[in-house]
Amino acid sequence: MNNTNTKKKMAFPHTLIIILIMIVFAAVLTYLIPAGQYDRIEVAGRNVVDPASYHMVDANPASLFDIFTAIPSGMKAVASIANMVLIIGGSFAVIEATGATKAMLAKVLKMGGHLGAALLPLVIIAFSMLPAFTGNAESMLAFVPLGILFARTLGFDAMVGVSITIAAGNAGFASGLFNTMTTGVAQTLLGIEMFSGLWFRAVGYILLLCSVCFWTVWYAMRVKKNPAKSCCYDVELAAQADAGQVNEIDSQLTTRRLLVLVEFAAGIGCVIYGALNGWDFGTQIAAVFLIMAIVCGLTGGFNGNQICDEFVAGARRVLVGALVVGFAKAISLVMDQAFITDTIVYAFSSLLSGMPKVIGALFMYIFQVIMNCFIISGSGQAAATIPIMGPLGDVLGLTPQTVVTAFIFGDGLTNLLLPMSAATMGAVAIAGITYGQYVKYIWRIILTNLCIGGAMVVIATMIHL
Incomplete structure (x- = not known):
């Protein structure tokens, strides 16, 4: 008898278990890392770190009870994002x-579906533009359901839908083109003209888009050739079972459906x-989706109860993601409450002093990548690290623009991986995939993008940007 057949395959841990382990790890660090703080001063209306003010404070290590109280505290802190995930999931369920939308996509496929994966780069470029100009990666959550529907209609899977929205949006966000929350804050703190050096960031933006396009098309073609190669094959089988045969999509564009599409387009435009x-995404943008659900539902011929039933069913599918966003926030809360975040910043900044120019710039980039694991907010990371990295850059002979380049790429690229990222975990929830399945797909894009970011920092150093 073959023993391998009798052994139960070990299941990948649930996303909430992974995050809970990370919370416990953060709590352990509060006993190992000394507590310390920088003083904050107001500069141009912003609270920033005084780089010469680091001092030790009384230790406040996390207790066992603190680990669990951090979770509801985290959920409270990100309630607007969690609510948005639920509302988007419910609203799109009503519209679908x-x-x-399926009828419209069926028509599009008849006209250009023969292009297949060749359509994906155009969609990726389009979806990357909003975060590039707004600096809000969470805005892409609004388009994830549409991206997934588009990908599945082309014969791909939900992972492709996530890639053409979230990975594309990350390329726009991380490039820092007109990102006021990262580039704008960093350049203001360094005293240089806001959004100067645009041409160099535009080069980085194009390279990041090339990376996302290449890996998305590569994966999509594999899945189209053999659906079993999908990283979320079980999810696709379940989706097909729920929706029936894919080739049975009703492509009839009735008057009602045309009106729904007009209302849907108006809502997305809004x-x-x-x-x-x-606009605030947790309230004003969320309200737009609620209006879209009601108006489109009524236009589509649903009564009030039917709209509510579809909305609740859609919200139920993304409930885990709403919980994950709150759980993930608890990681940083545990460290902040123990006053060890500033100590980590101080330790890494001290390590970088005295290094050669190019090596120092690369380590500055790596430092920002690591710090992004602890300070997920772009503007928060800028406020905490730029006042320290700026003077350090002067010591190393680096221009302020090079310091900004190391920051924007170091801050933005790993958001695509971190479970603390609301955009990432919200997309995973909306797609109905597991975090493990997501990592199995996204690691190639992240690794390539990190190499591109490192190359951009080296080039900026060599040309004295």
């Missing part, structure tokens, strides 16, 4: 139930307008 004008 009308059949309008989302884009709001993103460009600083």
